Ligand code: OGA
């Protein structure tokens with residue numbers, strides 16, 4: 001099936017944004033500017049343990065979002081990850097199309113571009129590459145880019161590092177909720193937790209003030225760990241305003257996703273966020289979704305529910321949650 005790629009469109013020297021990308025007035029960046037003078041929390045993982053638990057708990061309940069530094073991933077590895085991803089998107093178009101996904105038939109992994117469902121719906125100014133990176137039993141290397149040849153090795157190494165960081169974050173989050181360190185991770189499936197890579201590619205856009213790279217959403221994951229290139233664009237929603245997240249060399253961006261909000265019975269917030277695009281520069285970001293396996297039953301942790309704090313969310317499998325979210329069915 002022929003899909004019109006945003007990268008191809010952008011390359012064609014467009015002067016005007018095609019209609020399907022023009023957001024309604026109330027969504028346009030030009031009418032919904034970020035507030036000045038507010039910055040997102042930034043947390044060093046080298047803080048003493050108790051401080052770290054406190055800082056992360058505060059950021060999860062007040063923002064659902066924070067940056068981490070001193071996380072142990074070398075800047076050299078982050079740079080390699082970005083290089084191999086960029087090289088994939090620089091391949092000839094025909095080469096990339098060999099990896100095309102097809103969400104309409106359930107083939108979510110691979111090279112993709114969102115399509116309009118109907119004439120009124122708007123689309124985002126983005127192409128992406130999505131694939132599972134762990135656990136090993138769920139990985140299909142056939143779907144991973146074969147070019148550049150180092151793609152696999154670099155991505156596997158990044159996955160190994162991120163697994164250590166997500167384990168640590170889940171432990172800190174668990175303790176912040178007043179629970180034993182292992183509770184949250186094991187409630188999310190323990191060793192079965194899935195890590196999924198989504199490389200977001202936002203080509204230069206002729207009228208960025210009218211478009212969005214990603215429309216406002218919360219992530220379905222438990223946590224999302226994202227690293228952007230040096231082009232800014234991510235904004236998070238805080239107390240009724242958009243707050244721009246400035247790029248910060250080598251910091252990792254941590255989003256609290258829907259599954260942590262549910263497990264914590266709403267104490268921690270799944271952050272609403274969006275991304276803007278840019279007239280001159282290509283923005284890219286590498287988002288890794290850390291999510292439960294399909295069959296995991298996710299609901300408010302019983303330890304956090306009592307007569308005074310009744311469950312605010314229903315318990316269901318992650319597969320059911322995802323189905324409802326994709327179909328617009330209330331949870
Ligand atoms: C996402 C996302 C934002 C960004 O992939 O879910 O929100 O900064 N990306 O690219």
Ligand code: NI
Pocket residue numbers: 217218219224273
């Ligand atoms: Ni997101």
